[in-house]
Structures are given as C-alpha cells and as structure tokens.
Amino acid sequence: METIIDLIEDGKLIKAREKIITMDAVDIELLLDEIPREKMLRVFRMLPKTLAADTFAYMKSDQQQYIIESITDNEINNIMDEMFMDDTVDFLEEMPANVVKRVLKTTDAKTRHTINQLLRYPDGSAGSIMTTEYVDLKKEMTAREALRHIRITGVDSETINTCYVIDKERKLEGAISIRKIILSAPETLVSDMMTTEVKYLYTYDDQETSAFRFKKYDLLSMPVVDGENRLVGIITIDDIVDVIEQEATEDIEIMAAITPTDKPYTETGALGTFQKRIPWLLLLMISATFTGGILSSYETSLAIYPALVAFIPMFMDTGGNAGGQASVAVIRSLALNEVEFKDIFKIVWKELRVALLCGLIMAVVCFLKAMVIDARFTDGVNFVTALIVSITIFLTIVIAKLVGCVMPLLAKRVGFDPAVMASPFITTIVDALSLIIYFQIVRLFLPM
Template sequence: MADDDEREIELTSLVERNDLTGIRLWLAEHQPYEIADELSRMDVHLALVPFRLLDKDRELEVFEELDPHHQHQILLGLRDSAFRALLEEMDPDDRARLIGEAPAKIATRALAGLSPAERKMTAALLGYPEGAVGRYMTPETVILHRDLTVGRALEVVRAKGADAETVYTLPVVDDGRRLAGTVQLSDLVVSDDSELIKDIVDVLVPRVRATEPAEDAARLMQQANLVALPVVDSEERFVGLLTFDDALELIEAADTEDIARQSGASPVSGHYVAAGVVRLARARSVWLLLLIVAATLTVNVMQVYEATLEQVTALALFVPMLTGTGGNVGSQSATAIVRALAVGEVRLRDLPKVAWKESRVGVLLGLMLASVALVVGTALVGPLIAAVVAVSVIAICTWAAVIGSTMPILARRVGVDPAVVSAPLVSTLVDATGLLIYFSIARLVLGI
C-alpha cells in the first residue's frame, strides 16, 4: 500500500512540476492498467498531460483501461485529430459502449469522425437495446464454415486473425450463417489437417440472443467456464462473440451497482478518489431521504402504543435491541438472496421454498438470541417482561428473515432491481412491523 501511495504522489508531483522527461520515464516503467489507475485519481486537466505523452499504441491501451466516465473527460480535452484517431483504433464493442454512455455532444462528434466502415459497425452495435449483450459483443471474429478442413481453417485463421479481437474461440456456421457451434484454436492445432471442422465442432456450446441482458450472458460465461460466448440473432445467425474480458467488466459493474444499492445509495461512476464531495453526497442523499420518510412508520407505531409504554415503561428499554436485531436479521437474509439471484442460484419459482427455508432459519436464530434476551431481561426487569422480550425476539427474527428473503424475489418479479429493496429498506420495514409484533405480544401476555 505504501508503494502505491508513493507512486501516485510521484506522478502527480511530476505533472505539477511539468517535468516532461520524468513523466515519460514514469510512463515507460508502468503497465497500461497501472497508468490508467493513476490517471483516474487525478483531475482531468492534470491527467491529460501524461496521457498526451503516451505513444499511439500505449495511448489506446491505457484509454481502454479507463472507465467510461474518465474516457469522456479525456476525450473532451483532446484535439479533433487525436480524438478521431483514438476512436478509430478502438475495438467496436468498446467504442459502442463508450458512445452509448457518452453525453450527446461527445456521441455526435465521435460518430461523425469515424470512417464509414467503423461507423457502420458501431451503429449496428448501438442499434441493440441498452444493456443488451449485443452492445458488448465483438463482431470482429474469424468465422469458419463447417465444411472446411482443419488445414484450410488454420489458413483462414492466419489470414484474418490479426483483425479479430480473439481467435481462441472460433464460431462455426452453415451455409445460412446459422451458428453450428464453436471450435477452440487448440483443437485445430492438434487435429489432422484433413479432418473436417464439422467433425470436431462443439455443437452443445451455450449461446445467447443479441437482445438478451448482458449481465445474464456474462453470468452464463462464468457458470460454463467459457473464454467466449457466441451471440446470435432471432434466426440463430451468428453476429458476434462476448469475450471474457468484457464479461468480467460486466460482472464487476453489476456487483458494484448491487453493493451501492444494498447500502442505500445510487451507483457512482468513476474512481472514488477523483469523485467530488457534492457528487458523492448527491448519490447517497436520495435514498436517505426516502428511508427517513419510511422510518416515520416506526414513530407512528410508538405513538399508537404510547399508552402501553406509560403503563409498563420497562418495555421501552428493549425497543432499540429488538429493532436492531430484526433489522440485522432481515438485512442478512436480503443480502444472501440478492447475491443468490445475481448468480442464478435462486429463481422466481423458488419463492415458496426460500420463504420456508428462511422462516426456519429465523426461528433458529430467534431461539438462540431469545435465550440471551431472557437471561439479561430477567436480571434487569424481571421474568415476565423478559418472557415478552424473548418471545418477541423469536417472532421478529422469523418475520424479518421471511421479509428479507422474499422482498428481493418479488422485486425481480415486478421488474425492479432486487438490490434496491435490500438491506436499508428491509431494515426500515422490519423496524416498524417488529414493534407491532412486540407491543402486541406485550399486551397479550401482560393483559394491558
């Protein structure tokens, strides 16, 4: 960690001193991903200085390592010639993603500056719905016909491979360009030259439609351990490959968004260090405002049972403990189910099974925690109120586990991101309903 801090200070210091020789030496000693990380930490007017000093090949590598937010900032600081040259050299899928997320000013300028061939390829990818795998696939592939021999297929790979984004997974098609399967380059290399491609093609390889969600496709790749995933149109014609590097970025972006949602905040693009205070506060404020409004339910419940509290003031001692416990149990259940939904372990039809399992988990947790509450409560306020608290703990834990596990699934059912209704919202809801359970049990047991 210390080395990282020193490296960042060193580059920033070199830029601030306008030490061009020192900057060039620093850039030569570091990998593109390291350079991109350091540029992401700097203000854009400073980051442009080392970026402009990169040679053409490394400039593209570093640029593609940046997230879209910083790519847009860098582009705005480039002259037209450098702007056009950089975009022209990008892979079509990376370029389409950048333009699709860019402000209108950058998008228009970018498309206008492309060559006709690159513009056509980019426009085709942008024609797919936002978030569809078609936006993330690469059309630059080496396509093999199923009737080719292995020897001829290797000649095709050698002739066209330099222009393809990947040659490790090769799509195989029939006369109508319909996907027959894929063949791995390693299989071609070890096969006899006279053998036909159709005899070694993997016809069972998973495939996805270009209009399907990109995150689902990336999760499928992860599950099936694929280097690349074929993408087809509605008529099963091959249109591109989703490569593993793009799949990793999709999964990282989805997980980052889920983490933000689970904490009750909106996702913030770009590097945290470079993000402004106002921007971070704005991302968190909306959800906090909604949650504080939802928290008024708890105040209303306390108001309704004000008379009960006046008769047995000792009940108030355990309100923070019960609401905190219920919120924690609900949050744990919600987090587990959001993760299970994301990786495909839980589906919509599993709702009854999940609710039944989590209810039993809640009961077990409640029994364990109730035993502690009973001992502590007896010592503080006597056995009767301690019994009320212990029974309430069991009921609240069970209720919280069920609510926490079912709300994300129901959210998915109605088309809402499950992470949105996870920990903070579940905790707020369980606080209010938990108090209803607590005071209802107290009235029943104490006869008030």
C-alpha cells in the same frame, strides 16, 4: 513510477518514453493520470500507435475528451484503427455530440456504419458489450487453410481462441477452438473439427443473463447473433468480469437503499451521490412514521410502566438484523440463480427452523440478562418483565426471518428487483410488527 514522473517534470521526455513503452497500458494510464494535462498530452502523443490506443481505452472520459479535442484528425484515425470496437463504442457513449461527430468523420464509411449500429443497442444488452472483431471460418476449409486465414485476419481480432463457422448468409453454424485446429492434422476439414452445439447470445439478451451463461459453461467467449441467427459479434470474458462486478455493486447499493449507477463512487460528485440517496431516505422515513404512530398509540402503557421503554431499541434492532440476515441470504441466492420462486416452501421451512433456534437462544439470553443485570439497575424490571421481553424477542425473530425470506421472493415473482427487499425495507416492516407484539404481550401479562 515516481522516477518516470520526475523525468517528465524535468522535461526529459525521450528518457521517460524509453521507460514508458515497456509498461502495461493500464499502468501508463495510471501514470498519465498523475501528471498535468499538457505534459500528459505530450507524453501520450509520443507513444507508439498500438500502445497509445490501448492506453486511451483505459482512460477516464474527461481525459479522453481532452485528448480528442487536442490532437489531429489523422491521430484520431490512428487510435480508432487500433482500438477494439467495444472499447470505441464505450468511449463514444460518454462523449458529447460534437466529439462523436468529429471522431466518426475521421473513420471510413464501413467502420462508421458499424459504430452507429453498435451505439443503437440498449445499455445493458449483449449487443452493447460485444465487439465486432472476431475470426470467422467456413465449413469447407481445412485446418491448414483455417490457420492461414487466422494468420491474415487474426491480428485485428480481440481473441482467436475460439473461431466461429458461418455459412454464406453469415448464419452461425459452429464453433472451433484454436487448440482443436492446432492439434488436428493439417488436412482435417473445419466441418469435421467444429462443434455444432454452440452456446450463443442474442443482441437483445440482458448482460446479466449473458454473464450467467458464461459462468455456467465456463466460457472464454460467446458469439452474438441477430434475430435471424446471423453472427454480428462476440463477447469476451474480460467484459463479462466487469459485468459480474458491476451487477454485484448494483445489488449491494440497492440493498443499502442507494439508487445504483454505473459510475464508481469516486467519480460521482456530492450532488450526484445526494440524488442517489435522498429518495430512499424520504421513502423510508415516511414508513418509519407509521411505526412512530404505533408506538404513540401505546403511550398509556408506557406511562404506567416506564421501564418498558428501555427494551424498544433492542426489539427494533434485533428485528431488523434477524430479518436482514434472512432477506440478504435469499437475495444473493436469487442473484446467483441458486434458488427461484418455486423454492419458497423449502426456504420458508428452513428459515423457520433457523428462526426457532435463533429465537430460543436470544430469548434465554434476554431472560437471563433482564433478571441478572436489568432487574438490578432498573426500577420496574422483574420476573414478569423478563418473561415479556423474552417472549417478544422470540416472536420478533421468528416473524422477522419469515418476512425477510418471503419478501425478496415475492418481489422477484411480481417482477421487482429482490435487492430492494434488504435490511432497510425489512427493518421498517419488522419494527412496526415487533412493537405491536411487544405491547400485546404487555397487555396480556400486566394489568392496565
């Protein structure tokens, strides 16, 4: 890679080109990203048509825009011709209106119509990630005819692994794998080879739902139909892999009190990152104020027994951690469709047993620690304090785990994203509860 960059910098473009055209489009994109824009453009224009289009599809938006603004209409048309429709639409979605207009102007009327239609599907729908290049067969074809048809139309298709069978009105009738066609006798009819039990998606289906069905049935591609069951596109597994990863990132961000975007961390500026984080910090700060209020309402207890204050961070942290463990486990299980709201009693029963075990161990350790270490170094820590602390930690853990597992399920039930109910929120709730428990038990055991 470095030798190629050296060649380019030395102006030995022909030599560089020789090496570049043996590379993968992904790697060419990485290479072009490393060199100055003007040189990048010169190298890009030297690429063969197909490789240029593939490389273009992998580029970041600002690079794409720079290229489009620097090349001729004819060159644009060549790229658009070679690119798959879903990549074209992804690219155009990020471009300013004048660039979109110029690109559409270079394409023929039919392509323009398709692009315009695809651009209208809402973000995150099956329609927005599908492509329109696929192989369609007719029931009456034989295996031999089907293969001939694939040879003619297959070059432009994103996948020929699965072909779809449609009727005269383009309604989906069946699916057939290329494997089945090849392995069958040449005279076998498509209608005899195809399966009519096709899993399909609607254009308006959510991309998360789409990903779930791909995973459930281990599919490599899936047809997408409109409201009248007419085949309008296909989704391939490589786009689903992106969806799965994007959804996981979104969940992780929400769990960490960040508003999710579909841009990677490295491509979001400081201002954008700030905007994604500040609302949650403000919201959580306000709820932490209530916890502060609770704490100051027990001011007198703290004034009489100042040693009690040392245990507060432990209750708050342990409560947050114990609750966070339960909530995150449930949130992830919900995201993977392993559990649903109706499992609430099973989940609560399990978390209760886990909480009793965790609480017991933590209470014993806290008791011993208070007696052996704290009592030696801190005034006012004695057997009664140790007892108070261990009872509090036990109850805090039990309540934290129960709150932690129930909140995501309730959120799901009322239509909120369960991921919101991760550690930050649970911590705020449990903090307040643990302090109330603490001081109630203090009042029970110590004279006020």
